Amino acid sequence: MENETNYDFEQEHSGEESKALQAIETAIKLPFVKVDRDEFLVKAFSKNKKDIRKLIEEGPTALYSKKELDKIADRTINSAVLKSTSISFASGLPGGLAMGATIPADMAQFYGFALKLAQEISYIYGHNDLFDDNNELTEESKNELIIFLGVMLGVTAAGSTIRILSKHASKQALTSIPKKTLTKTIYYPILKKVLKTFGVKLTKDTFAKGFSKAIPIVGGAVSGGLNYASLKPMAKKLKNEFSLTINYTEKDLRKDLEIIEGQGFKISEEVDNSL
Template identity: 45%
Template structure:
Protein backbone atom coordinates (compact mmCIF):
# COMPACT_ATOMS: atom_id res chain seq x y z
CA UNK A 1 0.00 0.00 0.00
CA UNK A 2 1.35 3.46 -0.89
CA UNK A 3 2.17 6.06 1.73
CA UNK A 4 -0.66 8.16 0.28
CA UNK A 5 -3.24 5.40 0.76
CA UNK A 6 -2.01 4.65 4.30
CA UNK A 7 -2.35 8.33 5.25
CA UNK A 8 -5.76 8.50 3.63
CA UNK A 9 -6.93 5.44 5.52
CA UNK A 10 -5.58 6.80 8.80
CA UNK A 11 -7.32 10.13 8.24
CA UNK A 12 -10.60 8.33 7.52
CA UNK A 13 -10.30 6.27 10.72
CA UNK A 14 -9.47 9.36 12.79
CA UNK A 15 -12.39 11.26 11.31
CA UNK A 16 -14.68 8.32 11.92
CA UNK A 17 -13.60 8.03 15.55
CA UNK A 18 -14.04 11.76 16.04
CA UNK A 19 -17.53 11.66 14.56
CA UNK A 20 -18.43 8.63 16.69
CA UNK A 21 -17.10 10.38 19.77
CA UNK A 22 -19.10 13.53 19.03
CA UNK A 23 -22.19 11.43 18.42
CA UNK A 24 -21.70 9.63 21.76
CA UNK A 25 -21.26 12.96 23.60
CA UNK A 26 -24.38 14.37 21.94
CA UNK A 27 -26.35 11.26 22.90
CA UNK A 28 -25.10 11.52 26.47
CA UNK A 29 -26.08 15.19 26.64
CA UNK A 30 -29.54 14.37 25.29
CA UNK A 31 -29.90 11.55 27.84
CA UNK A 32 -28.91 13.87 30.71
CA UNK A 33 -31.32 16.53 29.46
CA UNK A 34 -34.15 14.01 29.18
CA UNK A 35 -33.38 12.65 32.65
CA UNK A 36 -33.41 16.16 34.15
CA UNK A 37 -36.71 16.90 32.45
CA UNK A 38 -38.22 13.68 33.77
CA UNK A 39 -36.96 14.40 37.29
CA UNK A 40 -38.25 17.99 37.19
CA UNK A 41 -41.65 16.76 36.01
CA UNK A 42 -41.68 14.16 38.79
CA UNK A 43 -40.72 16.79 41.36
CA UNK A 44 -43.51 19.09 40.21
CA UNK A 45 -45.96 16.20 40.38
CA UNK A 46 -44.70 15.36 43.86
CA UNK A 47 -45.11 18.92 45.16
CA UNK A 48 -48.64 19.06 43.73
CA UNK A 49 -49.50 15.73 45.37
CA UNK A 50 -48.15 16.80 48.77
CA UNK A 51 -49.53 20.36 48.78
CA UNK A 52 -52.86 19.55 50.42
CA UNK A 53 -53.92 23.11 51.21
CA UNK A 54 -52.83 24.51 47.84
CA UNK A 55 -50.54 27.25 49.16
CA UNK A 56 -47.56 26.15 47.06
CA UNK A 57 -45.54 24.88 50.04
CA UNK A 58 -45.06 21.54 51.75
CA UNK A 59 -45.41 22.10 55.49
CA UNK A 60 -46.83 20.52 58.65
CA UNK A 61 -50.41 21.36 57.65
CA UNK A 62 -50.05 19.30 54.47
CA UNK A 63 -48.50 16.43 56.43
CA UNK A 64 -51.33 16.40 58.97
CA UNK A 65 -54.09 16.71 56.37
CA UNK A 66 -52.61 13.79 54.42
CA UNK A 67 -52.00 11.67 57.50
CA UNK A 68 -55.52 12.11 58.88
CA UNK A 69 -56.92 10.66 55.66
CA UNK A 70 -55.19 7.34 56.34
CA UNK A 71 -57.69 4.81 57.79
CA UNK A 72 -57.19 4.16 61.48
CA UNK A 73 -55.19 7.30 62.25
CA UNK A 74 -57.90 9.07 64.23
CA UNK A 75 -58.00 7.90 67.86
CA UNK A 76 -61.12 8.11 70.04
CA UNK A 77 -59.95 9.17 73.48
CA UNK A 78 -62.58 7.36 75.55
CA UNK A 79 -62.20 4.08 73.62
CA UNK A 80 -58.41 4.21 73.87
CA UNK A 81 -58.35 4.91 77.62
CA UNK A 82 -60.92 2.17 78.29
CA UNK A 83 -58.86 -0.34 76.33
CA UNK A 84 -55.63 0.51 78.14
CA UNK A 85 -56.96 0.58 81.71
CA UNK A 86 -59.75 -2.00 81.90
CA UNK A 87 -57.44 -4.88 82.89
CA UNK A 88 -56.06 -3.20 86.02
CA UNK A 89 -58.74 -0.78 87.16
CA UNK A 90 -62.44 -0.82 88.10
CA UNK A 91 -64.97 0.97 85.92
CA UNK A 92 -65.26 3.98 88.24
CA UNK A 93 -61.54 4.71 87.93
CA UNK A 94 -61.73 4.40 84.15
CA UNK A 95 -64.75 6.72 84.06
CA UNK A 96 -62.84 9.25 86.17
CA UNK A 97 -59.81 8.99 83.89
CA UNK A 98 -62.03 9.73 80.89
CA UNK A 99 -63.91 12.56 82.62
CA UNK A 100 -60.71 14.21 83.90
CA UNK A 101 -57.41 12.53 83.09
CA UNK A 102 -55.55 9.35 84.14
CA UNK A 103 -53.30 11.10 86.65
CA UNK A 104 -56.20 12.87 88.34
CA UNK A 105 -58.06 9.54 88.51
CA UNK A 106 -55.23 8.20 90.68
CA UNK A 107 -53.47 6.04 88.08
CA UNK A 108 -49.76 5.98 88.89
CA UNK A 109 -47.35 7.58 86.42
CA UNK A 110 -45.23 4.43 86.30
CA UNK A 111 -48.20 2.57 84.81
CA UNK A 112 -48.93 5.42 82.40
CA UNK A 113 -45.27 5.49 81.32
CA UNK A 114 -45.28 1.73 80.66
CA UNK A 115 -48.40 2.04 78.50
CA UNK A 116 -46.77 4.94 76.64
CA UNK A 117 -43.71 2.78 75.96
CA UNK A 118 -45.94 0.03 74.57
CA UNK A 119 -47.78 2.55 72.39
CA UNK A 120 -44.50 3.74 70.88
CA UNK A 121 -43.28 0.18 70.37
CA UNK A 122 -46.53 -0.86 68.68
CA UNK A 123 -46.68 2.13 66.33
CA UNK A 124 -42.98 1.84 65.54
CA UNK A 125 -43.30 -1.79 64.53
CA UNK A 126 -46.34 -0.97 62.42
CA UNK A 127 -44.60 1.85 60.55
CA UNK A 128 -41.27 0.12 59.93
CA UNK A 129 -42.33 -1.76 56.80
CA UNK A 130 -43.92 1.16 54.97
CA UNK A 131 -40.89 2.39 53.06
CA UNK A 132 -39.89 -1.14 52.09
CA UNK A 133 -43.34 -1.84 50.66
CA UNK A 134 -43.76 1.52 48.93
CA UNK A 135 -40.16 2.22 47.93
CA UNK A 136 -39.85 -0.41 45.23
CA UNK A 137 -40.73 1.43 41.97
CA UNK A 138 -38.03 3.61 40.45
CA UNK A 139 -37.90 6.89 38.57
CA UNK A 140 -41.03 8.93 37.98
CA UNK A 141 -43.21 6.27 39.62
CA UNK A 142 -42.00 7.61 42.98
CA UNK A 143 -44.17 10.70 42.49
CA UNK A 144 -47.11 8.39 43.15
CA UNK A 145 -45.62 6.34 45.99
CA UNK A 146 -43.87 9.03 48.06
CA UNK A 147 -47.11 10.82 49.11
CA UNK A 148 -48.52 7.46 50.26
CA UNK A 149 -45.26 6.72 52.07
CA UNK A 150 -45.26 10.08 53.85
CA UNK A 151 -48.98 9.96 54.67
CA UNK A 152 -48.66 6.54 56.30
CA UNK A 153 -45.42 7.35 58.13
CA UNK A 154 -46.87 10.50 59.66
CA UNK A 155 -50.20 8.77 60.12
CA UNK A 156 -48.58 6.36 62.56
CA UNK A 157 -46.72 9.24 64.15
CA UNK A 158 -49.99 11.13 64.72
CA UNK A 159 -51.60 7.96 66.09
CA UNK A 160 -48.80 7.83 68.66
CA UNK A 161 -49.12 11.57 69.37
CA UNK A 162 -52.86 11.35 70.06
CA UNK A 163 -52.44 8.35 72.36
CA UNK A 164 -49.64 10.07 74.29
CA UNK A 165 -51.67 13.26 74.62
CA UNK A 166 -54.59 11.31 76.10
CA UNK A 167 -52.44 9.24 78.45
CA UNK A 168 -50.83 12.37 79.86
CA UNK A 169 -54.00 14.34 80.41
CA UNK A 170 -54.93 16.32 77.31
CA UNK A 171 -58.58 16.51 76.19
CA UNK A 172 -59.77 14.88 72.98
CA UNK A 173 -58.89 16.47 69.66
CA UNK A 174 -61.69 16.84 67.16
CA UNK A 175 -60.28 14.96 64.18
CA UNK A 176 -63.52 14.67 62.23
CA UNK A 177 -63.15 15.66 58.59
CA UNK A 178 -65.37 18.70 58.96
CA UNK A 179 -63.53 19.95 62.05
CA UNK A 180 -60.08 19.46 60.52
CA UNK A 181 -61.06 21.43 57.43
CA UNK A 182 -62.76 24.25 59.34
CA UNK A 183 -61.10 24.36 62.77
CA UNK A 184 -57.38 25.05 62.86
CA UNK A 185 -57.19 24.25 66.59
CA UNK A 186 -56.73 20.53 65.92
CA UNK A 187 -54.18 21.15 63.15
CA UNK A 188 -52.24 23.59 65.32
CA UNK A 189 -52.15 21.30 68.36
CA UNK A 190 -50.84 18.44 66.24
CA UNK A 191 -48.34 20.83 64.65
CA UNK A 192 -46.97 21.62 68.12
CA UNK A 193 -46.71 17.87 68.79
CA UNK A 194 -44.73 17.37 65.58
CA UNK A 195 -42.54 20.30 66.59
CA UNK A 196 -41.76 18.61 69.91
CA UNK A 197 -41.07 15.33 68.14
CA UNK A 198 -38.51 16.95 65.86
CA UNK A 199 -37.00 19.25 68.46
CA UNK A 200 -38.17 22.50 66.85
CA UNK A 201 -37.35 25.52 69.01
CA UNK A 202 -39.94 26.48 71.65
CA UNK A 203 -42.43 23.72 70.77
CA UNK A 204 -41.52 21.91 74.00
CA UNK A 205 -42.23 25.01 76.09
CA UNK A 206 -45.47 25.61 74.22
CA UNK A 207 -46.94 22.18 74.95
CA UNK A 208 -45.92 22.39 78.61
CA UNK A 209 -47.51 25.84 78.91
CA UNK A 210 -50.69 24.52 77.28
CA UNK A 211 -50.76 21.65 79.80
CA UNK A 212 -50.27 24.09 82.66
CA UNK A 213 -53.13 26.23 81.42
CA UNK A 214 -55.44 23.20 81.17
CA UNK A 215 -54.34 21.99 84.63
CA UNK A 216 -55.09 25.44 86.02
CA UNK A 217 -58.70 25.16 84.91
CA UNK A 218 -58.59 26.89 81.54
CA UNK A 219 -61.39 25.46 79.42
CA UNK A 220 -60.52 23.77 76.16
CA UNK A 221 -62.56 26.27 74.16
CA UNK A 222 -60.50 29.13 75.63
CA UNK A 223 -57.29 27.39 74.56
CA UNK A 224 -58.51 27.69 70.99
CA UNK A 225 -57.73 31.40 70.93
CA UNK A 226 -54.15 30.84 72.10
CA UNK A 227 -53.64 28.16 69.45
CA UNK A 228 -55.25 29.93 66.52
CA UNK A 229 -54.43 33.60 67.01
CA UNK A 230 -52.81 34.16 70.41
CA UNK A 231 -49.54 33.38 72.20
CA UNK A 232 -49.04 29.84 70.90
CA UNK A 233 -49.90 30.70 67.30
CA UNK A 234 -46.50 32.23 66.38
CA UNK A 235 -44.85 29.01 67.63
CA UNK A 236 -47.24 27.01 65.43
CA UNK A 237 -46.19 29.13 62.45
CA UNK A 238 -42.54 28.65 63.34
CA UNK A 239 -42.95 24.85 63.40
CA UNK A 240 -44.84 24.96 60.08
CA UNK A 241 -42.04 27.01 58.52
CA UNK A 242 -39.42 24.55 59.83
CA UNK A 243 -41.30 21.71 58.17
CA UNK A 244 -41.67 23.69 54.96
CA UNK A 245 -37.89 24.03 54.64
CA UNK A 246 -36.92 20.58 55.88
CA UNK A 247 -39.69 18.53 54.31
CA UNK A 248 -38.99 19.91 50.85
CA UNK A 249 -35.31 19.09 51.25
CA UNK A 250 -35.93 15.63 52.72
CA UNK A 251 -38.60 14.67 50.20
CA UNK A 252 -36.35 15.41 47.24
CA UNK A 253 -33.36 13.73 48.88
CA UNK A 254 -35.58 10.71 49.46
CA UNK A 255 -36.79 10.90 45.87
CA UNK A 256 -33.32 10.31 44.49
CA UNK A 257 -32.46 7.61 47.05
CA UNK A 258 -35.65 5.74 46.37
CA UNK A 259 -35.23 6.00 42.62
CA UNK A 260 -32.88 3.04 43.05
CA UNK A 261 -35.20 0.00 43.03
CA UNK A 262 -35.24 -2.38 46.02
CA UNK A 263 -32.17 -0.91 47.71
CA UNK A 264 -33.93 2.42 48.15
CA UNK A 265 -36.88 0.69 49.75
CA UNK A 266 -34.76 -1.25 52.21
CA UNK A 267 -32.82 1.88 53.16
CA UNK A 268 -36.09 3.79 53.57
CA UNK A 269 -37.48 1.12 55.88
CA UNK A 270 -34.38 1.21 58.05
CA UNK A 271 -34.47 4.98 58.30
CA UNK A 272 -38.17 4.89 59.14
CA UNK A 273 -37.59 2.42 61.97
CA UNK A 274 -34.58 4.30 63.35
CA UNK A 275 -36.12 7.79 63.34
CA UNK A 276 -39.62 7.01 64.60
CA UNK A 277 -38.71 6.01 68.16
CA UNK A 278 -36.64 9.10 69.10
CA UNK A 279 -39.37 11.40 67.77
CA UNK A 280 -42.03 9.67 69.87
CA UNK A 281 -39.88 9.64 72.99
CA UNK A 282 -39.27 13.37 72.74
CA UNK A 283 -43.02 13.88 72.90
CA UNK A 284 -43.45 11.33 75.69
CA UNK A 285 -40.71 13.00 77.76
CA UNK A 286 -42.32 16.41 77.30
CA UNK A 287 -45.86 15.26 78.12
CA UNK A 288 -44.89 13.15 81.13
CA UNK A 289 -43.39 16.18 82.84
CA UNK A 290 -46.20 18.73 82.78
CA UNK A 291 -48.60 19.99 85.40
CA UNK A 292 -51.31 17.77 83.92
CA UNK A 293 -49.33 14.56 84.41
CA UNK A 294 -46.84 15.25 87.18
CA UNK A 295 -47.82 16.98 90.46
CA UNK A 296 -44.11 17.64 91.16
CA UNK A 297 -43.58 19.39 87.82
CA UNK A 298 -41.43 22.51 88.05
CA UNK A 299 -42.06 25.10 85.37
CA UNK A 300 -39.21 26.65 83.42
CA UNK A 301 -38.99 30.40 82.91
CA UNK A 302 -39.77 30.00 79.21
CA UNK A 303 -42.83 27.87 79.97
CA UNK A 304 -44.10 30.41 82.49
CA UNK A 305 -43.74 33.27 80.02
CA UNK A 306 -45.97 31.46 77.51
CA UNK A 307 -48.42 30.37 80.24
CA UNK A 308 -48.73 33.92 81.64
CA UNK A 309 -49.41 35.25 78.16
CA UNK A 310 -52.13 32.62 77.64
CA UNK A 311 -53.69 33.53 80.99
CA UNK A 312 -53.60 37.26 80.19
CA UNK A 313 -55.30 36.64 76.85
CA UNK A 314 -58.02 34.62 78.56
CA UNK A 315 -58.59 37.32 81.18
CA UNK A 316 -58.82 39.95 78.44
CA UNK A 317 -61.27 37.75 76.49
CA UNK A 318 -63.47 37.19 79.53
CA UNK A 319 -63.44 40.93 80.30
CA UNK A 320 -64.38 41.84 76.73
CA UNK A 321 -67.21 39.27 76.66
CA UNK A 322 -68.61 40.44 80.01
CA UNK A 323 -68.80 44.00 78.72
Protein backbone atom coordinates in the same frame (compact mmCIF):
# COMPACT_ATOMS: atom_id res chain seq x y z
CA MET B 1 -54.82 21.64 76.29
CA GLU B 2 -57.11 24.63 76.59
CA ASN B 3 -56.70 27.61 74.32
CA GLU B 4 -58.65 30.09 72.27
CA THR B 5 -57.20 30.20 68.81
CA ASN B 6 -58.57 30.87 65.36
CA TYR B 7 -55.35 30.36 63.46
CA ASP B 8 -56.35 30.64 59.80
CA PHE B 9 -55.10 27.78 57.63
CA GLU B 10 -56.04 29.74 54.52
CA GLN B 11 -53.93 32.82 55.19
CA GLU B 12 -50.78 33.47 53.17
CA HIS B 13 -47.79 31.33 54.00
CA SER B 14 -44.24 30.97 52.84
CA GLY B 15 -43.42 28.12 50.49
CA GLU B 16 -42.21 25.94 53.35
CA GLU B 17 -45.31 26.62 55.45
CA SER B 18 -47.67 25.88 52.56
CA LYS B 19 -45.91 22.58 51.84
CA ALA B 20 -46.15 21.64 55.51
CA LEU B 21 -49.87 22.38 55.60
CA GLN B 22 -50.40 20.33 52.46
CA ALA B 23 -48.58 17.35 53.98
CA ILE B 24 -50.54 17.61 57.23
CA GLU B 25 -53.88 17.82 55.45
CA THR B 26 -52.93 14.82 53.29
CA ALA B 27 -51.79 12.75 56.27
CA ILE B 28 -54.85 13.56 58.38
CA LYS B 29 -57.14 12.20 55.65
CA LEU B 30 -55.51 8.76 55.71
CA PRO B 31 -58.05 6.25 57.11
CA PHE B 32 -55.83 4.92 59.91
CA VAL B 33 -54.88 8.28 61.39
CA LYS B 34 -57.96 9.08 63.44
CA VAL B 35 -57.84 7.71 66.99
CA ASP B 36 -61.02 6.95 68.93
CA ARG B 37 -59.98 8.23 72.36
CA ASP B 38 -62.23 6.03 74.48
CA GLU B 39 -61.51 2.85 72.52
CA PHE B 40 -57.78 3.54 72.58
CA LEU B 41 -57.66 4.18 76.33
CA VAL B 42 -59.55 0.98 77.15
CA LYS B 43 -57.15 -1.01 74.97
CA ALA B 44 -53.97 0.77 76.10
CA PHE B 45 -54.77 0.28 79.78
CA SER B 46 -56.22 -3.24 79.45
CA LYS B 47 -53.27 -4.73 81.34
CA ASN B 48 -53.65 -2.19 84.15
CA LYS B 49 -57.43 -2.35 84.61
CA LYS B 50 -58.92 -0.05 87.20
CA ASP B 51 -62.09 2.05 86.97
CA ILE B 52 -62.98 2.13 83.24
CA ARG B 53 -65.67 4.77 83.68
CA LYS B 54 -63.27 7.07 85.53
CA LEU B 55 -60.56 6.35 82.95
CA ILE B 56 -62.84 7.58 80.17
CA GLU B 57 -64.46 10.49 81.98
CA GLU B 58 -61.48 11.90 83.91
CA GLY B 59 -58.53 10.53 81.97
CA PRO B 60 -55.61 8.24 82.90
CA THR B 61 -53.93 10.86 85.12
CA ALA B 62 -56.79 10.47 87.59
CA LEU B 63 -55.92 6.82 88.11
CA TYR B 64 -52.27 6.21 87.27
CA SER B 65 -48.91 7.50 88.43
CA LYS B 66 -46.43 9.27 86.18
CA LYS B 67 -44.28 6.13 86.16
CA GLU B 68 -47.19 3.97 85.01
CA LEU B 69 -48.17 6.45 82.32
CA ASP B 70 -44.59 6.59 81.02
CA LYS B 71 -44.46 2.80 80.81
CA ILE B 72 -47.71 2.59 78.85
CA ALA B 73 -46.57 5.40 76.54
CA ASP B 74 -43.33 3.54 75.80
CA ARG B 75 -45.27 0.38 75.02
CA THR B 76 -47.58 2.29 72.68
CA ILE B 77 -44.65 3.91 70.88
CA ASN B 78 -42.83 0.61 70.34
CA SER B 79 -45.94 -1.03 68.91
CA ALA B 80 -46.71 1.88 66.57
CA VAL B 81 -43.15 2.12 65.27
CA LEU B 82 -43.04 -1.58 64.37
CA LYS B 83 -46.28 -1.27 62.37
CA SER B 84 -45.16 1.90 60.64
CA THR B 85 -41.75 0.51 59.70
CA SER B 86 -43.12 -2.68 58.15
CA ILE B 87 -45.57 -0.71 56.01
CA SER B 88 -42.90 1.77 54.94
CA PHE B 89 -40.65 -1.11 53.91
CA ALA B 90 -43.43 -2.53 51.71
CA SER B 91 -44.07 0.81 50.05
CA GLY B 92 -40.37 1.15 49.28
CA LEU B 93 -40.37 -1.96 47.10
CA PRO B 94 -41.17 -2.00 43.35
CA GLY B 95 -44.93 -2.01 42.90
CA GLY B 96 -45.42 -0.34 46.28
CA LEU B 97 -47.43 2.80 46.85
CA ALA B 98 -47.29 5.34 44.03
CA MET B 99 -45.59 8.69 44.43
CA GLY B 100 -47.88 11.61 45.15
CA ALA B 101 -47.88 14.78 43.08
CA THR B 102 -45.56 16.60 45.46
CA ILE B 103 -45.35 14.33 48.51
CA PRO B 104 -44.32 10.66 48.23
CA ALA B 105 -47.07 8.30 49.42
CA ASP B 106 -44.91 6.64 52.05
CA MET B 107 -43.92 10.03 53.43
CA ALA B 108 -47.57 11.00 53.82
CA GLN B 109 -48.03 7.61 55.44
CA PHE B 110 -45.09 8.22 57.78
CA TYR B 111 -46.49 11.53 59.01
CA GLY B 112 -49.91 9.92 59.24
CA PHE B 113 -48.42 7.43 61.71
CA ALA B 114 -46.72 10.32 63.53
CA LEU B 115 -50.02 12.21 63.90
CA LYS B 116 -51.80 9.04 65.02
CA LEU B 117 -49.13 8.37 67.60
CA ALA B 118 -49.26 12.00 68.74
CA GLN B 119 -52.97 11.61 69.49
CA GLU B 120 -52.37 8.40 71.44
CA ILE B 121 -49.56 9.90 73.52
CA SER B 122 -51.66 12.96 74.33
CA TYR B 123 -54.57 10.78 75.47
CA ILE B 124 -52.32 8.71 77.73
CA TYR B 125 -51.32 11.89 79.55
CA GLY B 126 -54.87 13.15 79.97
CA HIS B 127 -55.59 15.28 76.90
CA ASN B 128 -59.26 15.72 76.05
CA ASP B 129 -60.72 14.21 72.87
CA LEU B 130 -59.38 16.07 69.83
CA PHE B 131 -62.54 15.33 67.84
CA ASP B 132 -65.78 17.21 68.39
CA ASP B 133 -69.32 15.88 68.89
CA ASN B 134 -69.68 15.49 65.12
CA ASN B 135 -66.59 13.31 65.05
CA GLU B 136 -64.68 16.01 63.18
CA LEU B 137 -61.19 17.37 63.81
CA THR B 138 -61.65 21.08 64.53
CA GLU B 139 -59.26 23.81 63.42
CA GLU B 140 -58.15 24.19 67.03
CA SER B 141 -57.35 20.49 67.22
CA LYS B 142 -55.40 20.65 63.96
CA ASN B 143 -53.37 23.47 65.48
CA GLU B 144 -52.69 21.35 68.54
CA LEU B 145 -51.54 18.46 66.36
CA ILE B 146 -49.19 20.86 64.58
CA ILE B 147 -47.71 21.86 67.95
CA PHE B 148 -47.36 18.16 68.85
CA LEU B 149 -45.59 17.58 65.53
CA GLY B 150 -43.36 20.56 66.31
CA VAL B 151 -42.19 18.83 69.48
CA MET B 152 -41.50 15.66 67.50
CA LEU B 153 -39.42 17.71 65.05
CA GLY B 154 -37.40 19.30 67.85
CA VAL B 155 -38.88 22.81 67.95
CA THR B 156 -37.93 23.74 71.52
CA ALA B 157 -40.63 26.33 72.13
CA ALA B 158 -43.31 23.82 71.07
CA GLY B 159 -42.52 21.66 74.10
CA SER B 160 -42.89 24.61 76.44
CA THR B 161 -46.19 25.50 74.77
CA ILE B 162 -47.53 22.00 75.37
CA ARG B 163 -46.66 22.22 79.04
CA ILE B 164 -48.10 25.70 79.55
CA LEU B 165 -51.34 24.82 77.78
CA SER B 166 -51.80 21.33 79.23
CA LYS B 167 -54.91 20.84 81.32
CA HIS B 168 -52.71 20.03 84.33
CA ALA B 169 -51.07 23.43 84.10
CA SER B 170 -53.77 25.58 82.52
CA LYS B 171 -55.58 26.65 85.69
CA GLN B 172 -52.33 27.72 87.27
CA ALA B 173 -50.80 29.20 84.12
CA LEU B 174 -53.87 31.12 83.08
CA THR B 175 -54.16 32.86 86.45
CA SER B 176 -50.92 34.56 85.40
CA ILE B 177 -51.37 34.67 81.63
CA PRO B 178 -54.59 35.90 79.98
CA LYS B 179 -55.67 33.52 77.21
CA LYS B 180 -55.77 36.20 74.53
CA THR B 181 -52.30 37.43 75.47
CA LEU B 182 -50.92 33.89 75.42
CA THR B 183 -52.45 33.21 72.01
CA LYS B 184 -51.14 36.38 70.38
CA THR B 185 -47.64 36.41 71.86
CA ILE B 186 -46.82 32.69 71.90
CA TYR B 187 -49.25 30.37 70.14
CA TYR B 188 -49.51 31.92 66.66
CA PRO B 189 -45.77 32.60 66.22
CA ILE B 190 -44.84 29.09 67.36
CA LEU B 191 -47.37 27.55 64.96
CA LYS B 192 -45.69 29.41 62.11
CA LYS B 193 -42.23 28.33 63.26
CA VAL B 194 -43.32 24.69 63.41
CA LEU B 195 -44.80 24.89 59.91
CA LYS B 196 -41.64 26.43 58.51
CA THR B 197 -39.41 23.85 60.22
CA PHE B 198 -41.62 21.05 58.97
CA GLY B 199 -41.66 22.44 55.43
CA VAL B 200 -37.86 22.56 55.26
CA LYS B 201 -37.63 19.00 56.59
CA LEU B 202 -40.17 17.80 54.04
CA THR B 203 -38.05 19.15 51.18
CA LYS B 204 -34.96 17.34 52.46
CA ASP B 205 -36.79 14.09 53.24
CA THR B 206 -38.57 14.00 49.89
CA PHE B 207 -35.18 13.94 48.18
CA ALA B 208 -33.76 11.30 50.56
CA LYS B 209 -36.73 8.96 50.27
CA GLY B 210 -36.98 9.47 46.53
CA PHE B 211 -33.32 8.54 46.17
CA SER B 212 -33.77 5.38 48.25
CA LYS B 213 -36.46 4.14 45.84
CA ALA B 214 -34.06 4.38 42.90
CA ILE B 215 -32.40 1.21 44.28
CA PRO B 216 -35.24 -1.40 44.19
CA ILE B 217 -34.71 -3.97 46.97
CA VAL B 218 -32.24 -1.92 48.98
CA GLY B 219 -34.62 1.00 48.60
CA GLY B 220 -37.27 -0.80 50.65
CA ALA B 221 -34.79 -1.48 53.44
CA VAL B 222 -33.58 2.11 53.42
CA SER B 223 -37.15 3.43 53.51
CA GLY B 224 -38.04 1.18 56.46
CA GLY B 225 -34.77 2.02 58.20
CA LEU B 226 -35.28 5.76 57.82
CA ASN B 227 -38.80 5.33 59.17
CA TYR B 228 -37.66 3.49 62.32
CA ALA B 229 -34.71 5.81 62.89
CA SER B 230 -36.96 8.85 62.66
CA LEU B 231 -40.32 7.94 64.19
CA LYS B 232 -39.20 6.42 67.48
CA PRO B 233 -37.06 9.35 68.69
CA MET B 234 -39.73 11.76 67.46
CA ALA B 235 -42.37 9.98 69.54
CA LYS B 236 -40.06 9.82 72.57
CA LYS B 237 -39.62 13.60 72.46
CA LEU B 238 -43.37 14.13 72.56
CA LYS B 239 -43.83 11.55 75.30
CA ASN B 240 -41.17 13.24 77.44
CA GLU B 241 -42.78 16.66 77.05
CA PHE B 242 -46.22 15.36 78.01
CA SER B 243 -44.70 13.50 80.95
CA LEU B 244 -43.40 16.83 82.24
CA THR B 245 -46.95 18.21 82.36
CA ILE B 246 -47.67 15.96 85.33
CA ASN B 247 -47.27 17.88 88.62
CA TYR B 248 -46.57 21.14 86.76
CA THR B 249 -45.54 23.93 89.13
CA GLU B 250 -45.23 27.71 89.16
CA LYS B 251 -41.47 27.25 88.90
CA ASP B 252 -41.95 25.12 85.79
CA LEU B 253 -44.17 27.82 84.28
CA ARG B 254 -41.51 30.50 84.78
CA LYS B 255 -38.88 28.21 83.26
CA ASP B 256 -41.01 27.54 80.17
CA LEU B 257 -41.70 31.23 79.66
CA GLU B 258 -37.93 31.84 79.79
CA ILE B 259 -37.37 29.07 77.22
CA ILE B 260 -39.93 30.63 74.89
CA GLU B 261 -38.37 34.09 75.21
CA GLY B 262 -34.92 32.54 74.71
CA GLN B 263 -36.11 31.21 71.35
CA GLY B 264 -36.90 34.73 70.20
CA PHE B 265 -40.62 34.87 71.04
CA LYS B 266 -41.32 38.08 72.91
CA ILE B 267 -43.87 37.70 75.69
CA SER B 268 -45.84 40.88 76.30
CA GLU B 269 -45.25 43.14 79.29
CA GLU B 270 -48.75 42.26 80.48
CA VAL B 271 -47.55 38.72 81.08
CA ASP B 272 -44.19 39.75 82.53
CA ASN B 273 -45.82 42.08 85.07
CA SER B 274 -48.32 39.46 86.20
CA LEU B 275 -45.70 36.93 87.29
